[in-house]
Every structure is written in structure tokens, then in C-alpha cells.
Amino acid sequence: MGTLKKIYTTVFITLLFFTVFGSSTKVVGQSKKTYVVVIDPGHGGKDPGKPRGSSAYMHEKELNLRIAKKVGLLMRQYMPNIQVYYTRTSDKYISLEDRVDFAEVAQADYFLSIHSNSNPNKWIVGAKAHVDTDQDQVSVALAKVLLNSIEKKTLIQSRGLMNKQDRGYNLYVLKNTSMPSVLIECGFLSNPYERRYINSEKGQKEIANAIFQGFQSFHQQSDVPQGDNYSIQILATNKKVSNTNPHFQKLLNQGHLIKEHEIIRNNKKIYKYTVGNVPTTETAQSLKLRIRSLGFSDAFVVKMP
Incomplete structure (x- = not known):
């Protein structure tokens, strides 16, 4: 177990170097605490998620990564007290356990997992947000803000929030992370209209911008003492x-x-x-x-x- 911890620490230090020195974001002289956000592009490598179904489209794993990177870039550009890390930055398979361990080693303040959805009924549409339990009020509040932002700023409506009771099962990355954690499903790739929208550069930009703006709004309110x-x-x-x-x-x-x-x-x-x-x-x-x-x-x- 000690060896495994060293591996995660080494990986984290390596990513820290490339994130800090490979980014144009300047945080020198900032008096505010730096908050850590781990963005988790779902699936990857041998796990494609929802297969593309046609050469005209991308696998879910590719779409998740594109949207996740766009969200992270916006955070780095416009939120100088946010430090962003990704659980993966390329088409690699990362286990659920490694995703959680990475967030814990990074001492993340927030964990955002980016996915797209699918259903045998191709006419089901909309974005969903998942949390572990409604009793985790910070995660619930963040999830609601993200969904509201997606519904207002994209062509995708909200299908609401789900917890483990609603789903009937746990999601590993939500159950086992110790920080506020939300898994966002950006729309249904099984629906022909949402698949086309999510596969487009315009759709990806609008979805990423909506997630970013929702997070930014939530974080700015949470970062100011409210008397609660x-x-x-x-x-x-x-x-x-x-x-x-x-x-x-x-x-x-x-x-x-x-x-x-x-x-x-x-x-x-x-x-x-x-x-x-x-x-x-x-x-x-x-x-x-x-x-x-x-x-x-x-x-x-x-x-x-």
C-alpha cells in the first residue's frame, strides 16, 4: 500500500509541474486560498463509454475529454484562485479506484466527473446530475446550479438530480471521494439530436461554458462568508x-x-x-x-x- 501511495504522489507531483508551468494562469501574489478542482473525464482507453455508432461521431470517452478540457481551460483563464487537475488528459484507461485516489492525493476541494448518457429509448433527452446522497448538501447545491446553467445556456434541458436511492446503486467516484462530488451527464448520445449537438464544436463549447459558469457562480458564493x-x-x-x-x-x-x-x-x-x-x-x-x-x-x- 505504501508503494501505491508513492506512485500516486509521484504522478500528482508530475501533473502539478505540467499544470503550473504549462499554463498561462498567474497566481503569484494572490492573497486568496487556492482551491483545487479535479475534473474527471469519464471512461477512456479500452472503455469507450457509449460507442459512437457511426464514423461520423465520436465515442463518449472522446466527448467527455473534450468537454472536460474546455471546462478546465475556462477555470484556468477566469478563476485565478482555482488549480485544475484532470484524472486523464488523453485516451487512457483509468480505473475508478485510481480516479478517486488521485483526487484524494490532490486534496481536491471539488470533484467534477464529466459523462454523456444513453438509453434504449432514443427519444429520451436531457442532462442529469448525480450525487451520492441528498444529505451531502454542498454536492447537491453544486449539482443544482450546474444543471440550471446547462438548461439556460445550451440546447439541453435538465432531467434533474439523482442520488443513490433514485438510481438504486452507488457510483464509485461519488461514494468514495471525500470532497463535494458531482457527476454530470451532458445529454443523451442515444438521441439523434443531442448526439449531433454534443458531437459539434459549438455544442461542446456551449456545454463546457455552462458547466464553467455554473461552477464559477457557485464557488464565488461559497467562497464568501454568508453568516451560515x-x-x-x-x-x-x-x-x-x-x-x-x-x-x-x-x-x-x-x-x-x-x-x-x-x-x-x-x-x-x-x-x-x-x-x-x-x-x-x-x-x-x-x-x-x-x-x-x-x-x-x-x-x-x-x-x-
Whole structure:
């Protein structure tokens, strides 16, 4: 495992060199924190995603990469406090595990996975956004902004947001990343009209610009303190849990105060347990990582009323 970690670290340092010195973006003298965005072009190499079906079109893996690169370029040009990394920059197969590990080594603040969709019914159209769970409120908020931007700025309508309950299964890159993570499906390649649009340079530019503008709007609002308070939810149960419970000892030993919140849902009492009270999403994400490192792998950020 130590060898594998060294490999990821070496790859990350190499990409850091080419990203910083191969880019015209100047960040010297910026007083703001630099935020890291990992953009993940879906599929690649031996995994084409949705096959092109005709020599007139591209495989999904090629379209994902083109759109992802355009999004990253816009971020580098217009958001000087954003550092962009890609899980792949060419037609290479990258495992789901390696994509997640790369984002973790990069200590990403955001993870955006770019895909296109397909369905046996060729008349289904629209963009979808996927998150792991609705309780990850930062990911949900970002996903909604991205979908709204795509619907307003492209020819593609929104088909809405889906979580793991809606899908009936987990998506590995969403379940296993520790930062806010959204998977965007830019439209249906099985639909003749959206396939033609997504395969066009115009369509790719408009989709990339919509994703960029949505992200930029969301990030600018999140980067400014809004007077909100955030905590980390560690547990929800229908039975009270005492602070003396051994499961909580690591948190207590680290000086974390555990708060209990009683709510009524479907005429039944639910007890939620949270840790911390911080003013920004940035500090909340850092706190979430510390809480997860103490054994609470499903901990997530919640906005306090």
C-alpha cells in the first residue's frame, strides 16, 4: 500500500509541474486560498463509454475529454484562485479506484466527473446530475446550479438530480471521494439530436461554458462568508445514543463536542448527532475530513438552522 501511495504522489507531483508551468494562469501574489478542482473525464482507453455508432461521431470517452478540457481551460483563464487537475488528459484507461485516489492525493476541494448518457429509448433527452446522497448538501447545491446553467445556456434541458436511492446503486467516484462530488451527464448520445449537438464544436463549447459558469457562480458564493453555520453529521438513528458510547470515544478524546438533535419524521422521533460549528463550507469540508479519519467514513456536511 505504501508503494501505491508513492506512485500516486509521484504522478500528482508530475501533473502539478505540467499544470503550473504549462499554463498561462498567474497566481503569484494572490492573497486568496487556492482551491483545487479535479475534473474527471469519464471512461477512456479500452472503455469507450457509449460507442459512437457511426464514423461520423465520436465515442463518449472522446466527448467527455473534450468537454472536460474546455471546462478546465475556462477555470484556468477566469478563476485565478482555482488549480485544475484532470484524472486523464488523453485516451487512457483509468480505473475508478485510481480516479478517486488521485483526487484524494490532490486534496481536491471539488470533484467534477464529466459523462454523456444513453438509453434504449432514443427519444429520451436531457442532462442529469448525480450525487451520492441528498444529505451531502454542498454536492447537491453544486449539482443544482450546474444543471440550471446547462438548461439556460445550451440546447439541453435538465432531467434533474439523482442520488443513490433514485438510481438504486452507488457510483464509485461519488461514494468514495471525500470532497463535494458531482457527476454530470451532458445529454443523451442515444438521441439523434443531442448526439449531433454534443458531437459539434459549438455544442461542446456551449456545454463546457455552462458547466464553467455554473461552477464559477457557485464557488464565488461559497467562497464568501454568508453568516451560515455548518456542522458534520455523524449519525442518525431512532434510538438515543449516550455520549459514553464507545463509538464516540475517539471524537471525545480529540476534544469534539457531540450534539444531539431530536426531530419528528413520519410521527416518529429521529436522533441526529453532529460535531462542530463552523462558518464556511471550506472549513466544514476540512472538519469533515478530520472526522472521517477518526472512523466516521459516512460523515457529511450539514447546514445548521
